[in-house]
Amino acid sequence: MIVQSRPFGQRYAFVVVAVIFLCLLIAAGLRSAPAVMMLPLEESFGWRRDVVSLAAAIGIFLYGLTGPFAAALMERIGLRRTLLASLVVMSGSTALSLLMTEPWHLLLTWGVFSGVGSGAVATVLGATIVNRWFKTNRGLVMGLMSASAATGLLVFLPLLAALAQSGGWKPVAIAIAVATACLVPLVWLLVPERPASIGMVRYGAEADDVPPVPPASQGNFLTHTLSTLRRAAGTRVFWYLFATFFICGFTTNGLVGTHLIAFCGDMGIGQVQAAGLLSLMGIFDLIGTTLSGWLTDRFDPRKLLGVYYGIRGLSLIYLPYSGFSSTSLIIFAVLYGLDWIATVPPTLRLSNEAFGDRNGPIVFGWIVAGHQVGAAAAAFFGGTMRELQGNYELAFLIAGMTAIAAACISLLINTSRPAFEPKPQAA
Numbered sequence: 001m002i003v004q005s006r007p008f009g010q011r012y013a014f015v016v017v018a019v020i021f022l023c024l025l026i027a028a029g030l031r032s033a034p035a036v037m038m039l040p041l042e043e044s045f046g047w048r049r050d051v052v053s054l055a056a057a058i059g060i061f062l063y064g065l066t067g068p069f070a071a072a073l074m075e076r077i078g079l080r081r082t083l084l085a086s087l088v089v090m091s092g093s094t095a096l097s098l099l100m101t102e103p104w105h106l107l108l109t110w111g112v113f114s115g116v117g118s119g120a121v122a123t124v125l126g127a128t129i130v131n132r133w134f135k136t137n138r139g140l141v142m143g144l145m146s147a148s149a150a151t152g153l154l155v156f157l158p159l160l161a162a163l164a165q166s167g168g169w170k171p172v173a174i175a176i177a178v179a180t181a182c183l184v185p186l187v188w189l190l191v192p193e194r195p196a197s198i199g200m201v202r203y204g205a206e207a208d209d210v211p212p213v214p215p216a217s218q219g220n221f222l223t224h225t226l227s228t229l230r231r232a233a234g235t236r237v238f239w240y241l242f243a244t245f246f247i248c249g250f251t252t253n254g255l256v257g258t259h260l261i262a263f264c265g266d267m268g269i270g271q272v273q274a275a276g277l278l279s280l281m282g283i284f285d286l287i288g289t290t291l292s293g294w295l296t297d298r299f300d301p302r303k304l305l306g307v308y309y310g311i312r313g314l315s316l317i318y319l320p321y322s323g324f325s326s327t328s329l330i331i332f333a334v335l336y337g338l339d340w341i342a343t344v345p346p347t348l349r350l351s352n353e354a355f356g357d358r359n360g361p362i363v364f365g366w367i368v369a370g371h372q373v374g375a376a377a378a379a380f381f382g383g384t385m386r387e388l389q390g391n392y393e394l395a396f397l398i399a400g401m402t403a404i405a406a407a408c409i410s411l412l413i414n415t416s417r418p419a420f421e422p423k424p425q426a427a
Contacts (some may be wrong), residue, residue, distance in 0.1 A: 013133040013203040017141060017193035019190050020129050021181055023083065027121040029156035030114060030176050031063060031253065035261050036160045036271060040169040041106070051103050051264065055385025057068060057257050057376040058111030059118075064249070064372020072225040072247075074128055079194075082120050089117030090138070097173050120425060124365040127348055131361055132194055136204030138352075139345045140184055143293015145284045146344035157282075161261070161275035164183020230364045234296030238352045240413045241367045243270035244305060246374035247406040248343050251312055251399045254378025256336070263392045267324045277333055284337030292342035301346030305410035308339040308346075313403030320393040350413055 035057040038040030041052050074082045126145030130138050153340060163171040192198045232238040257278075264274035295304055305322055315336040323330035352360040378399065385395040 008362075010200060010203045012198065012200065013195070016129060016133055016191055017144065019186050020125060021145060021148045023087070023121050023187065024123075024126060024145060024156065026176075026179050027090070027118045027354060028148060029160070030118055030180065031060065032157060032175055032257055033094075033160060033172055035258050035278075035280050036157065036164045036275060036413060037110075037169040037172055038166045038262055039265060039271065040172075044168055045101075045103075047103055047106070048387065050380070050383040050387050052106070053258065053379050055103075055106045055111040057254075057380040058107060059115035060249075060254060060258075060372050060379055061376035062112060062115030064123060064369040064375070067122050067124040067368045067372070068093045068225050068229070068362050069222065069311070070120035070122075071124045071128055071221075071361045071365040074125075074337070079128065079132075080187065080191060083125070083191070086117045086120035086427040087180055087183050087187065089419060090121070091177050091184075094173050095177040095179065095317045097172055110327070112216065112371050118248055123344060123368045123371075124361065126344075127361050127364050130348075131241075133202055134204060135202040135298070137347060139296035140290070140293040143290045143296070143342075143345045146293070146341045147289040157275040157278050158272065161271045165271050218269050220386050223385060224399060225362055225365075229366050230360055232355060232359075232363045237350070237413055238363065238367070240409055241350060241354075242370040244406045244409050244413075245311070245343070245347060245367050245371040247402045248347075249371035249373065249375030250378040250421050251316060251403045251406075252340055252375065254375030255382050255395060256316075256373075256398050258379040259382040259386070259392060259395070262386070263396075264324070266386075266391060266425045269324065277329055279329065280338065281337030281340060285340035286340070288338035288340070289344065292339070295343040296345040301412050304346045305413075306407045307342055308342050309403045309407035309410060311335060313400045313407065316396050316400030316403060318400075320396050 034052060036159055038052045038056075041047055042049060064163065070082060072084070093109045096113075097105065097109035100109060115192060123146065124143060126148075130142050130145065134141055160172050160175065163175060260278060261271055261274040264277065268278075290307070292304065315332055318335075319332050322332060347367065348360075348364055351364040355359075355363040380397075382392060382395045386392055
């Protein structure tokens with residue numbers, strides 16, 4: 001890439017953050033769309049709720065599984081190429097769903113293709129940008145990037161719910177496809193490959209700063225990604241982080257993100273009102289996650305995780321017995337919303353402390369994969385429990401208890417010594 005000057009000096013890093021924030025926001029909107037499409041699809045095609053949940057689960061699972069490979073691919077062929085290709089796949093798959101008539105069409109478009117496409121536009125993208133463009137203030141910036149998921153709920157869900165309520169599921173698919181397509185020129189024009197591409201260094205770094213060379217930039221990216229997993233899997237800290245993030249996914253976008261609107265519908269609450277509840281949660285998560293990033297730069301991330309998961313668990317246990325009055329739902333939205341994605345900045349910091357800046361993004365990608373495996377399990381689990389029992393009560397109680405277990409596991413994490421040293425590169 002030809003070196004081109006850009007305005008703002010080192011602060012141009014925040015321009016990059018703004019564009020990536022939008023990408024993460026739209027990807028969050030895509031992943032949350034099945035929540036508002038569930039009832040319209042049921043009415044339009046007569047598909048059972050567990051069928052739609054399965055499509056959502058496949059999409060969430062591939063969304064997570066793609067992450068670590070995408071992180072390595074960004075180093076091997078370039079962040080811009082990887083991100084642009086992913087946006088095209090996301091837009092194309094959602095547009096293609098307009099032609100679907102059979103359940104397997106839903107599984108293919110909103111499950112397989114959208115899952116793989118959005119997998120590169122996920123938390124691991126935020127981690128890669130933070131490590132590549134910032135030497136200081138990483139926790140705060142990662143908090144802002146993580147908050148994009150909450151902002152996605154805030155911006156998209158009321159709009160998507162209104163579209164679904166007035167026009168069915170097709171306007172929802174059109175809105176997502178168009179919004180995703182609009183990101184392509186923004187990324188092309190405003191996101192350089194790395195600071196050196198525009199003659200700069202990382203934000204907060206001295207002029208002679210030399211960023212570490214990621215091992216994935218050399219050799220076979222697939223081999224390196226799997227090799228990094230194998231070595232990380234030999235450490236206890238990896239499994240603690242993986243387990244807590246599995247539960248994080250199980251208790252957030254997997255269960256609440258996919259089924260809360262349907263749960264509210266069972267309790268006589270309309271889609272737009274229920275989407276408004278998620279949006280309120282999004283407002284408080286935007287606050288909570290940004291604050292979490294600031295706290296992560298200053299306090300023990302293990303204790304922060306313990307507090308976050310504990311509050312989340314109690315909130316989920318409270319919901320089925322809340323009565324679903326306006327007051328009780330607002331209480332739930334505030335308590336639960338404050339730490340929806342607040343776990344990301346402390347988890348990234350622990351990953352980088354344990355595995356270093358060279359390997360940290362790929363290891364974090366595998367940890368995020370655990371998050372999405374948990375989310376996929378909860379998306380399918382919630383739909384299945386609803387079909388078997390006729391309600392969501394037990395599903396939410398189980399999720400609350402797993403969050404409290406995650407709070408305990410968080411306190412066991414120890415990163416005082418490097419988990420493993422990076423392999424020496426061949427000359």
